[in-house]
Amino acid sequence: MTHWVGWKKMCPIRKEGALGFREMKAFNQALLAKQGWRLLKQHDSLLSRTLQAKYFHGSSFLVARVGLRPLLTWRSMIEARELLISGYRWQIGSGVGVRLWRDRWLPRPMNFRITSAPRVLHSEARVAKLIDRNTGCWQTDLVRQVIDVDDANLVLEMPLNRMGRPDVFIWHYTRKGEFSIRSAYQLELQTEQQLRPSSSRERENLDWVHGQWDFIWQSHTPPKVRTSVWCVCHEALPTTTNLAKRNSMVLALANFPTQQLTCLEGSVWDGWRMYIGEWGGRQEIDFLSYVGGCLMYISEWGGRQEIDFLSYVGGCGNTDANWLWRARDSLR
Secondary structure, three states: OOOOOOHHHHOOOHHHOOOOOOOHHHHHHHHHHHHHHHHHHOOOOHHHHHHHHHOOOOOOHHHOOOOOOOOHHHHHHHHOHHHHHHHEEEEOOOOOOOEOOOOOOOOOOOOOOOOOOOOOOOOOOEHHHHEOOOOOOEOHHHHHHHOOHHHHHHHHOOOOOOOOOOOEEEEOOOOOOOOOHHHHHHHHHHHHHHHOOOOHHHHHHHHHHHHHHHHHHHOOOOHHHHHHHHHHHOOOOOOHHHHHHHOOOHHHHOOOOOHHHOOHHHHHHHHHHHHHHHOOOOOOOOHHHHHHHHHHHHHHOOOOOOOOHHHHHOOOOOOOHHHHHHHHHHOO
8 A cells, every 4th residue: 555655645644645654754753742741750860860960960951952963862852942942841839940021821722822922021021920828829810910811711711729839841742641652643644734735715624634544444344345435535556557657567467358447446536426427526526525424324334244335435336356466466
């Protein structure tokens, strides 16, 4: 299958129409970000003390520079630091160590800082200024004076620790605040997708496409059927048309009867055209919706073996996909 579809089309998450394989560059960034997280949380470790003595003595990993003639390990960790920065924030304890305007402490993804300009309090004020020392609660009136409405409502919903514990780093994308490679990998994929240029029409249809693929992957059909549907949607089957485009195996397949070369892809597309014709050419009946309806029809039959995907979508029961696979294997 990797010869028919590019690796980048198979790596995104399944609801985007891919197979969910790991994108190795993004996964490597998540692994490196894990090492950076250890530098932030485990100051007494041998690795942390060694790198701190050489590259960021008296400073923090978050503001460290590459330095002169750095090790490959350190250079790689610096490159993955942006991923770490995009997912960490402060958990407010006493608020003494967190700057109100500059640090990341709001529980809001992608933008953890206060969006309003400094007012009432000076620009280097600490979050502790907004906390009542006697009750350990937010000073509601002061919060609404200092911060805009949206940010103020978000701040007032944040729970506080009345024991006065120190402020700590947490990873926003897990429940317990601990860094996980899985969440960092997903965050890296989301960041790459946001940086990818796309038209406004594609962005509007993105949620709809996600819903269609979720339905296809979650349908109560055999896995091989769902995989075959994915191949059809990505033109990843060895049909005569696709083989001719790639100048592959055309001469070998020319000896086979033309009728027997009718395979899953041609059957699905023919069935879709018939379905469109019955609805009078309605444009809203698109291919993904049609395939999802086919899978729903099959799943409602309770897994009956005689109801196969090909016979339904093609409108006939004489299409035999197994023959195509046997023919393909005989050419190896």
